[in-house]
Amino acid sequence: MIITVTLNPCIDVSLHIATFVRGGMNRVVKSRTDVAGKGMNVSVALGNLGIESACHGINYKDNGAMMDSFLDGLNIKRDFVYSEGAIRTNNKIYEEDSGTMTEINQPGMYAAPELIDELISKIKKARPDILVMSGSRPAGVGTDVYKRLMECTDAKTYLDT
Numbered sequence: 001m002i003i004t005v006t007l008n009p010c011i012d013v014s015l016h017i018a019t020f021v022r023g024g025m026n027r028v029v030k031s032r033t034d035v036a037g038k039g040m041n042v043s044v045a046l047g048n049l050g051i052e053s054a055c056h057g058i059n060y061k062d063n064g065a066m067m068d069s070f071l072d073g074l075n076i077k078r079d080f081v082y083s084e085g086a087i088r089t090n091n092k093i094y095e096e097d098s099g100t101m102t103e104i105n106q107p108g109m110y111a112a113p114e115l116i117d118e119l120i121s122k123i124k125k126a127r128p129d130i131l132v133m134s135g136s137r138p139a140g141v142g143t144d145v146y147k148r149l150m151e152c153t154d155a156k157t158y159l160d161t
Helices: 038-048 065-073 114-126 145-151
Strands: 002-006 010-017 028-036 053-060 077-083 088-095 100-105 130-134 156-160
Touching (some): 077 114, 130 145
């Protein structure tokens, strides 16, 4: 089993505009909202290739049902730990005339350090063959988090952060 880990998920709001006017009015041509997070994106890509995986990591109680629903709709297994607060929102401004994108990313909500102990327990129980950990960590989660997650299993591990 492949387990992917997303500690700091996000909701990407992509706004398309014709030409960006700094300090002025910008009208949106079209927009799109996507649930995202690097580890979750890996599970989605694996699913598109017909490879089963399970998403683990931190989700948030206020709006995390959006992420759960998204993964359920793709038949991707999930086993998150849940924190108080909301998934962060990132804004992607795509300027169609120049083809450039500007990203404005929030840091994410605080997640209690003890959530990592619960996540480690879940990963140990799942006994993955492969562990993929991607993305940033939210406030409250120690800088040693990826080391701790790697040490909780003998799975082949990939880290992209």
